[in-house]
Amino acid sequence: MGPEIAIIGGGMGELGVAALKKQFSLRSTVYEQAPAYEDGVGGAFGLYPNGLKVIRDVGGVELLRDVLTGAEPYQFRRWMRHDGTEVAVASEEALAQGDLQSVGIRRWRLQRAILRAVEREGGIKIVMGKKLKSLQNVEGDVSGPVTILFEDGSKVRADFVFGCDGAKSRTRENICGVLEPVYGGITCLMGSADMPRSKPGICFPTGPNRRHGVWYPVGPNEQVFQIYTVTPMNPESWKALTPAEAEVEKRQLCASLREDGWSEEFVKPVEEGKNIIRVGIRDRAPVEKWFKGRVVLVGDAAHPVAPYFGQGAMMSFEDVGTFALCAKMMGGADVFKSNLSSFHHVCEKYQKHRFPRALNTLLTSRELGRMQLTRTEGKVAGLARELQLWVSVALFGTLPNLKKGAEYDFKTEVARTEGWDLSSAMKTRQPQAAKL
Ligand SMILES: Cc1cc2nc3c(=O)[nH]c(=O)nc-3n(C[C@H](O)[C@H](O)[C@H](O)COP(=O)(O)OP(=O)(O)OC[C@H]3O[C@@H](n4cnc5c(N)ncnc54)[C@H](O)[C@@H]3O)c2cc1C
Numbered sequence: 001m002g003p004e005i006a007i008i009g010g011g012m013g014e015l016g017v018a019a020l021k022k023q024f025s026l027r028s029t030v031y032e033q034a035p036a037y038e039d040g041v042g043g044a045f046g047l048y049p050n051g052l053k054v055i056r057d058v059g060g061v062e063l064l065r066d067v068l069t070g071a072e073p074y075q076f077r078r079w080m081r082h083d084g085t086e087v088a089v090a091s092e093e094a095l096a097q098g099d100l101q102s103v104g105i106r107r108w109r110l111q112r113a114i115l116r117a118v119e120r121e122g123g124i125k126i127v128m129g130k131k132l133k134s135l136q137n138v139e140g141d142v143s144g145p146v147t148i149l150f151e152d153g154s155k156v157r158a159d160f161v162f163g164c165d166g167a168k169s170r171t172r173e174n175i176c177g178v179l180e181p182v183y184g185g186i187t188c189l190m191g192s193a194d195m196p197r198s199k200p201g202i203c204f205p206t207g208p209n210r211r212h213g214v215w216y217p218v219g220p221n222e223q224v225f226q227i228y229t230v231t232p233m234n235p236e237s238w239k240a241l242t243p244a245e246a247e248v249e250k251r252q253l254c255a256s257l258r259e260d261g262w263s264e265e266f267v268k269p270v271e272e273g274k275n276i277i278r279v280g281i282r283d284r285a286p287v288e289k290w291f292k293g294r295v296v297l298v299g300d301a302a303h304p305v306a307p308y309f310g311q312g313a314m315m316s317f318e319d320v321g322t323f324a325l326c327a328k329m330m331g332g333a334d335v336f337k338s339n340l341s342s343f344h345h346v347c348e349k350y351q352k353h354r355f356p357r358a359l360n361t362l363l364t365s366r367e368l369g370r371m372q373l374t375r376t377e378g379k380v381a382g383l384a385r386e387l388q389l390w391v392s393v394a395l396f397g398t399l400p401n402l403k404k405g406a407e408y409d410f411k412t413e414v415a416r417t418e419g420w421d422l423s424s425a426m427k428t429r430q431p432q433a434a435k436l
Helices: 013-024 049-059 061-069 107-121 170-176 243-259 264-271 312-329 332-336 340-375 379-396 400-407 410-418 422-427
Strands: 004-008 027-032 044-047 076-081 086-091 103-106 124-128 132-136 146-150 155-158 160-163 182-193 202-207 211-219 222-230 274-283 295-297
Touching: 004 013, 004 146, 004 155, 013 027, 013 049, 013 107, 013 124, 013 160, 013 312, 013 332, 027 155, 044 049, 044 107, 044 211, 044 312, 049 061, 049 312, 049 400, 049 410, 061 107, 076 379, 086 379, 103 107, 103 211, 103 222, 107 124, 132 170, 146 160, 160 170, 170 295, 182 243, 182 264, 182 340, 202 340, 211 264, 211 340, 222 264, 222 340, 243 264, 243 274, 274 340, 312 332, 312 340, 312 410, 332 340, 340 379, 340 400, 340 410, 379 400
Parallel strands: 004 027, 004 160, 027 124, 076 202, 160 295
Antiparallel strands: 044 103, 076 086, 132 146, 146 155, 182 222, 182 274, 202 211, 211 222
């Protein structure tokens, strides 16, 4: 029997399991803390061409088609004032890569599509309601596999562990101690509404009282809003709100937005909003060590980022693509069979490529967040930023740092830096195998 791989957390990491299973026929199990995946609940994402490339090249064209069926193209990017005045409008063509364009999608639809791809691949177990407590024998080495302890008292063993358990990762604690992301003083209230956007596109209005937000389509008749407010620390209130809590919150927020002169195109969706969640916006620099022994981190577990760039989930996808590519080019299935040194070589290469990209994403995200906040801080600062936005769109078609996010192609970048010839690697692939 081949090695057993355990994936902690069933977020974007499931795509990784499917990719590794496809390439190396590994025995794989995902352990997810949620009791079940539920339709219709939770937040949403923007998906950009850099992440869509991973979905296509690692997950396959069927997965890409499935994801895009559940998503809505942005088409335009509008920076606005709270009263509905447009400051600058960019066509999303400026971020397109071939036929890949940015789209909005509810998280549950993306998760469903990934799950269907995992089921198509077959042989991957998904065990729900399993919350990681701790890992034992992380170093593993030749003495044997890692022991995974769950909160319910059960335990399993695995040869290799991928920590895909998000920003509050317990896997990370076992690699580098407690390194929680840091709260930056802003909370986000988000939700969805069954109504089309009044104008096509994703829009970024800013208003008085240091409040800004983003409204974007996730379906022909569905949109999502995320409203950012400078707020003192109150982690107890960061959660999915109950319907009763949401009603109170929405009523107060809508009254405050109307008082401040926000356009009804922004207020109405909040009034009609469902699935209301409040999150404290937190981030931290990528951790210095992404792997130890038989355990490696993927996604927010290694580099939790604030959402202003809309690239957090894309970084998880790029991680998955990069790890799978490095493993393929540096020994294939043997990486998981032989001694730990080949696994560690792959992990080193993976971290070498991903660290600077994740750090850059973090810094860009902070910069974009600061820009939006500055627009809320008085007329002069606001006008200066608006001019900057307008000039960038006039000169470059959009903000240049958004292009750096969307253009990235993990295969091309990694292969160019390493001097790898991917065409020969592709000749060896199985008909059903990942298209790396
Ligand atoms: C308001 C907001 C808006 C955002 N918008 C965007 C956007 O537009 N585009 C974008 O790309 N990104 C966006 N992001 C970022 C994005 O949500 C994350 O970067 C992305 O989800 C990270 O994926 P992940 O798989 O690493 O972690 P997660 O998606 O957090 O998945 C982790 C999984 O692990 C599970 N888990 C956690 N702990 C345990 C445990 N102990 N045991 C077992 N399972 C566990 C969780 O239940 C979850 O299923 C946004 C984030 C926020 C807060």
